[in-house]
Amino acid sequence: MNKAVTNVETASPCLANFIDGRFVTVGGKSFENRNPATGELINLVSEADAVAVDDAVRAARRALKGPWGRMSEQERSAILRKVADGIMKRFDEFLKAEVLDTGKPASLASHIDIPRGAANFNIFADQVLTLSTETFRMATPDGAGALNYAIRVPRGVIGVVCPWNLPLLLMTWKVAPALACGNTVVVKPSEETPTTAALLGEVMNEAGVPPGVYNVVHGFGPNSAGEFLTRHPGVDGVTFTGETATGTAIMKAAADGVRPVSLELGGKNAAVVFADCNLDKAIEGTMRSVFANCGQVCLGTERVYVERPIFDVFVERLKATAAGLKMGDPFDKATTMGPLISQEHRKKVLSYYDKAKAEGATLVLGGGVPDLSGSYAKGSFVQPTIWTGLKETSPVIREEIFGPCCHIQPFDSEDEAVTLANDSPYGLATSIWTENLTRAHRVAAQIDVGITWVNSWFLRDLRTPFGGSKQSGIGREGGVHSMEFYTELRNVCIKL
Ligand code: NAD
Numbered sequence: 001m002n003k004a005v006t007n008v009e010t011a012s013p014c015l016a017n018f019i020d021g022r023f024v025t026v027g028g029k030s031f032e033n034r035n036p037a038t039g040e041l042i043n044l045v046s047e048a049d050a051v052a053v054d055d056a057v058r059a060a061r062r063a064l065k066g067p068w069g070r071m072s073e074q075e076r077s078a079i080l081r082k083v084a085d086g087i088m089k090r091f092d093e094f095l096k097a098e099v100l101d102t103g104k105p106a107s108l109a110s111h112i113d114i115p116r117g118a119a120n121f122n123i124f125a126d127q128v129l130t131l132s133t134e135t136f137r138m139a140t141p142d143g144a145g146a147l148n149y150a151i152r153v154p155r156g157v158i159g160v161v162c163p164w165n166l167p168l169l170l171m172t173w174k175v176a177p178a179l180a181c182g183n184t185v186v187v188k189p190s191e192e193t194p195t196t197a198a199l200l201g202e203v204m205n206e207a208g209v210p211p212g213v214y215n216v217v218h219g220f221g222p223n224s225a226g227e228f229l230t231r232h233p234g235v236d237g238v239t240f241t242g243e244t245a246t247g248t249a250i251m252k253a254a255a256d257g258v259r260p261v262s263l264e265l266g267g268k269n270a271a272v273v274f275a276d277c278n279l280d281k282a283i284e285g286t287m288r289s290v291f292a293n294c295g296q297v298c299l300g301t302e303r304v305y306v307e308r309p310i311f312d313v314f315v316e317r318l319k320a321t322a323a324g325l326k327m328g329d330p331f332d333k334a335t336t337m338g339p340l341i342s343q344e345h346r347k348k349v350l351s352y353y354d355k356a357k358a359e360g361a362t363l364v365l366g367g368g369v370p371d372l373s374g375s376y377a378k379g380s381f382v383q384p385t386i387w388t389g390l391k392e393t394s395p396v397i398r399e400e401i402f403g404p405c406c407h408i409q410p411f412d413s414e415d416e417a418v419t420l421a422n423d424s425p426y427g428l429a430t431s432i433w434t435e436n437l438t439r440a441h442r443v444a445a446q447i448d449v450g451i452t453w454v455n456s457w458f459l460r461d462l463r464t465p466f467g468g469s470k471q472s473g474i475g476r477e478g479g480v481h482s483m484e485f486y487t488e489l490r491n492v493c494i495k496l
């Protein structure tokens with residue numbers, strides 16, 4: 001069978017592009033995929049040039065007009081369930097690929113990334129079967145009237161550009177609804193984490209997804225596969241998750257041809273911890289929201305505001321718990337925090353650790369690089385880090401760091417907490433910790449973000465609207481909101 005990884009017998013196996021149902025290496029150009037936990041080479045990756053991206057878009061266009069476009073929603077839904085089953089059948093392969101590419105603990109990926117990759121197909125296989133549209137009867141001067149009804153049609157070929165932090169989860173979060181609605185896709189996974197997107201090509205073939213419906217092109221952003229894809233005139237819409245600056249570039253590219261975009265972008269999320277919270281729950285939740293996935297979650301907390309009466313005890317308890325995080329072999333059950341994605345990202349995160357020091361922050365925990373032995377000494381690890389005492393104008397508090405770190409600031413009133421939480425160009429997510437539900441409702445309504453959790457974090461019901469306010473994005477995905485983006489609504493008016 002045609003497989004994602006070719007040349008397995010040689011010293012440098014190569015991960016292929018997936019175009020029109022076949023794995024292809026193109027043009028002889030490749031780049032390295034390294035394991036961030038050790039720095040070791042995993043494989044080479046075939047880089048798609050402009051011709052290969054064009055091939056993928058053309059294949060997607062043909063598939064749109066072919067069997068996929070003619071299938072009923074019930075048939076498509078049944079195939080997508082097979083894709084979900086296919087991921088679960090090959091769980092261990094997906095898990096190994098995701099852990100090698102990202103360095104995240106297998107305990108985390110087996111609990112979140114892989115099951116959610118499968119769940120995304122099941123939820124949208126359900127969702128597409130319950131889609132409804134509106135109808136209106138209208139009066140006409142001749143008394144016979146007219147009937148209006150709306151129909152939903154697929155948008156067409158969708159370009160899907162993905163980040164590296166939750167590769168399979170975030171890619172399938174877009175691919176599943178796009179396919180459920182009858183679109184075809186060309187996916188550009190992150191250059192840092194290309195493997196699970198390619199592996200999914202094998203599952204698509206096994207599940208009977210027709211060739212050309214799901215395509216994967218590997219490469220980078222500017223002047224590479226990402227830009228070739230988002231600028232391609234054969235792409236009818238672009239859905240993107242990643243940095244705000246990249247989203248801005250993609251939105252400009254999509255303006256040519258007036259193509260719609262859905263953008264899930266960066267964040268600088270606040271947690272607001274009131275003195276009346278359940279402190280055990282607040283510490284447990286804040287530990288996850290700050291340090292899970294080594295702080296590389298767009299919804300993660302980098303600013304913590306704590307009501308003054310519990311400030312000292314909160315800082316001490318978060319410090320004591322974070323000091324217990326274990327770094328090292330991602331496949332070891334004892335490991336609770338992996339590395340950052342790359343040496344380059346580590347440089348960025350450490351530059352903020354340096355800035356915090358230079359600006360006179362009080363270092364509560366960490367602030368540097370851990371002393372790991374063996375092959376993990378070459379990994380992109382950083383210490384979990386907590387600061388207090390910075391001014392709110394500091395870049396450490398205003399800019400997204402995307403690392404395992406947070407700054408904790410005291411507040412004295414509810415109004416002050418809301419003002420502090422809202423003082424950001426971003427508006428993705430927040431967590432409010434209080435046992436007073438009246439307060440929770442009141443504060444939740446005042447924080448300018450797309451997603452608010454009360455006494456929890458990253459608790460996901462996939463039917464709910466997901467997306468950011470301000471510079472954290474445009475549009476909402478999830479449940480019916482994904483269907484809105486991946487279909488075009490047309491009105492039919494019938495004169496009776
Ligand atoms: P990134 O923006 O650097 O890259 C994302 C993807 O865009 C990659 O595949 C990259 O190759 C591609 N790309 C880069 N420049 C491009 C261009 N000019 N044209 C087309 N494609 C281009 O993001 P990242 O570093 O991979 O991910 C981390 C960022 O993603 C963080 O800012 C994080 O907050 C954000 N993120 C947001 C969400 C959300 O739901 N809001 C979810 C996950 C990550």
Ligand code: 6OD
Nearest residue numbers: 165173296297298299460
């Ligand atoms: O849970 C999701 O659907 C989602 N899009 C999560 C995003 C996490 C960001 O890193």
